[in-house]
Amino acid sequence: AQSVAQPEDQVNVAEGNPLTVKCTYSVSGNPYLFWYVQYPNRGLQFLLKYITGDNLVKGSYGFEAEFNKSQTSFHLKKPSALVSDSALYFCAVRDYGNNRLAFGKGNQVVVIP
Amino acid sequence: KAGVTQTPRYLIKTRGQQVTLSCSPISGHRSVSWYQQTPGQGLQFLFEYFSETQRNKGNFPGRFSGRQFSNSRSEMNVSTLELGDSALYLCASSLAPSGGASETQYFGPGTRLLVL
Numbered sequence A: 001a002q003s004v005a006q007p008e009d010q011v012n013v014a015e016g017n018p019l020t021v022k023c024t025y026s027v028s029g030n031p032y033l034f035w036y037v038q039y040p041n042r043g044l045q046f047l048l049k050y051i052t053g054d055n056l057v058k059g060s061y062g063f064e065a066e067f068n069k070s071q072t073s074f075h076l077k078k079p080s081a082l083v084s085d086s087a088l089y090f091c092a093v094r095d096y097g098n099n100r101l102a103f104g105k106g107n108q109v110v111v112i113p
Numbered sequence B: 001k002a003g004v005t006q007t008p009r010y011l012i013k014t015r016g017q018q019v020t021l022s023c024s025p026i027s028g029h030r031s032v033s034w035y036q037q038t039p040g041q042g043l044q045f046l047f048e049y050f051s052e053t054q055r056n057k058g059n060f061p062g063r064f065s066g067r068q069f070s071n072s073r074s075e076m077n078v079s080t081l082e083l084g085d086s087a088l089y090l091c092a093s094s095l096a097p098s099g100g101a102s103e104t105q106y107f108g109p110g111t112r113l114l115v116l
Helices: none
Strands: A003-005 A008-015 A017-023 A024-026 A030-040 A044-048 A057-058 A064-068 A073-078 A087-095 A105-112 B005-007 B010-013 B019-024 B033-040 B040-048 B053-057 B062-068 B073-076 B087-094 B110-115
Touching: A003 A087, A017 A024, A017 A105, A024 A087, A024 B073, A030 A064, A030 A073, A030 B010, A044 A057, A044 A064, A044 A073, A073 A087, B005 B087, B010 B019, B019 B087, B033 B073, B040 B062, B040 B073, B073 B087
Parallel strands: A008 A105, B010 B110
Antiparallel strands: A003 A024, A017 A073, A030 A044, A030 A087, A057 A064, A064 A073, A087 A105, B005 B019, B019 B073, B033 B040, B033 B087, B040 B053, B062 B073, B087 B110
8 A cells, every 4th residue: 555654743944944845655556646735724735746757846836846766755845935835744645546645644844934 | 717615614513413524526527535634643535436436435434425426516424423533524626536646636625523
């Protein structure tokens, strides 16, 4: 079964500094990887996904993620964090042929003004 | 396009009661999935519907059920509520179901259920 690990509970970063949220995955076949963000009392908002092709994926709001097959990682990055980026971030993976998303536990990102 | 809508947004029930939650997918989306989100267990997959058929089911007891209508709207039902059913229930829609694994699921705002 597919699974995702987000090793850090909380990521603190100063506004304007680079932001990285880590994710590693485990799947039996080719991975389909997703990042979502959740603001308080809201649903999940799609940021970006990796299906195939270029290992660097660009998404919404200036976020990007780098797929690394050898390290089975899909870290989310933003060059310059904003206070409004403070939220809960989820990494998810899906196997081909299986439409269920397996989510990591989530990372709370706190951007300090 | 309007996003995924879920009703009601908040619900308070007592143990033993049953509850029905509703989800309207994005126009044109035919696949609907349901997830439960709790602080302890995180996000867990409940089930997925496509063309009024359940295509996939997570590891939840039979008290949790769902259905999908011909217009792709979906409902989930929880019978004999337990305290542990208190959670945020999220619905997600996508164009394609299983086999379209690259499809993006778009989530609604959720229904927050509190069981007393």
